[in-house]
Amino acid sequence: MPVAPLDRVARLGCARHALLIAGLLVLAIGIAVARNWGAVSRALGDASAMAEGADEARALETPDDLLDWIRRHPDRGTLVVWDLKADSAVMTVGNAGALRPAVALPLVGPMADLLVHGDTAAVPASALRTLPGVERPSSDSAAVPFATLARRALRGDRAAGDAILLRARTAEVAWEGGVPLDGLFVAWAQSARADTLDTFLASGQADRAAWALSRRLRTDDVFRDATEADLAAHGLGLSLDAQRRAAAATFPRLRATILTREVADLARGDSAALAILTEPATDSLHARGGARLGVFGGGFPGLQSTAGVLTRADGRGRVVVLLLDGLPHAVFYHLAQTGLDVGLVLDQLGLDE
Numbered sequence: 389m390p391v392a393p394l395d396r397v398a399r400l401g402c403a404r405h406a407l408l409i410a411g412l413l414v415l416a417i418g419i420a421v422a423r424n425w426g427a428v429s430r431a432l433g434d435a436s437a438m439a440e441g442a443d444e445a446r447a448l449e450t451p452d453d454l455l456d457w458i459r460r461h462p463d464r465g466t467l468v469v470w471d472l473k474a475d476s477a478v479m480t481v482g483n484a485g486a487l488r489p490a491v492a493l494p495l496v497g498p499m500a501d502l503l504v505h506g507d508t509a510a511v512p513a514s515a516l517r518t519l520p521g522v523e524r525p526s527s528d529s530a531a532v533p534f535a536t537l538a539r540r541a542l543r544g545d546r547a548a549g550d551a552i553l554l555r556a557r558t559a560e561v562a563w564e565g566g567v568p569l570d571g572l573f574v575a576w577a578q579s580a581r582a583d584t585l586d587t588f589l590a591s592g593q594a595d596r597a598a599w600a601l602s603r604r605l606r607t608d609d610v611f612r613d614a615t616e617a618d619l620a621a622h623g624l625g626l627s628l629d630a631q632r633r634a635a636a637a638t639f640p641r642l643r644a645t646i647l648t649r650e651v652a653d654l655a656r657g658d659s660a661a662l663a664i665l666t667e668p669a670t671d672s673l674h675a676r677g678g679a680r681l682g683v684f685g686g687g688f689p690g691l692q693s694t695a696g697v698l699t700r701a702d703g704r705g706r707v708v709v710l711l712l713d714g715l716p717h718a719v720f721y722h723l724a725q726t727g728l729d730v731g732l733v734l735d736q737l738g739l740d741e
């Protein structure tokens with residue numbers, strides 16, 4: 389059917405409008421990309437970085453595969469298995485003497501010292517400060533019992549961990565070391581904005597800066613509000629590679645052998661500590677035997693830190709500590725998704741022996 393001239397004009401007008409709208413959309417996208425080029429560039433870089441170690445990750449299907457991987461890469465991991473009754477190591481894999489950056493597990497020391505000193509009052513919910521754009525906000529509305537706080541801290545709750553550190557520092561207990569992650573993350577973000585991250589990481593001043601910023605976040609309302617607004621809008625502003633590099637340089641460091649002994653001492657000697665580290669085994673057979681089981685730790689790009697405790701009423705039991713660092717991105721996220729590190733720790737605890 390012939391198209392009337394007016395219809396042709398209308399269609400031509402629609403086509404022009406469509407082209408104009410498409411052009412405006414392209415222009416808007418271009419402006420948005422230009423204004424946020426840093427974020428876009430990081431996203432593209434992170435997408436590429438995720439392929440790092442992909443072949444290694446695909447080969448990790450079972451906990452035994454992970455154990456073999458540690459044997460092949462002793463520079464990247466340590467596994468220590470400790471027998472509580474014999475009070476000795478039954479297996480050590482990897483570089484046992486290496487000082488490795490770790491997540492959550494460095495809190496064992498300050499938690500233990502607070503228990504010894506009896507400084508276990510509940511913590512006000514207001515002390516559990518989360519960082520917008522970095523983590524989910526806390527849902528606490530009342531004071532948090534110390535045992536609950538410690539359990540959460542050892543299982544990767546950053547705000548709970550910072551509260552434990554601040555309590556230990558205020559109480560001036562014997563324990564020394566550690567770094568509040570709220571202050572550390574803000575220090576990272578500030579240096580990243582100023583394009584001085586590598587200089588900051590090499591300065592050796594991370595601990596001092598983190599403590600100073602952590603105190604300021606709690607005492608300077610104007611600074612806190614401005615910092616939280618910046619983080620909510622931009623996050624840390626670090627690529628995956630930069631996060632891994634920053635964590636490796638500034639997170640607290642542990643020797644797996646020493647941590648294993650510390651956890652073993654807690655498991656044998658302090659019922660309050662044992663209640664934080666473990667809970668009664670839910671399987672009826674093991675529960676009747678008085679077994680208590682706990683697995684805890686945390687992860688961050690490049691790092692996976694996992695520990696487990698098994699105790700029995702007859703005094704038998706094990707402690708297992710697994711510290712991994714320098715992980716390729718694909719391997720790290722594979723562990724986070726599959727829980728192979730937890731599976732390896734559970735296997736070595738010997739629950740069914």
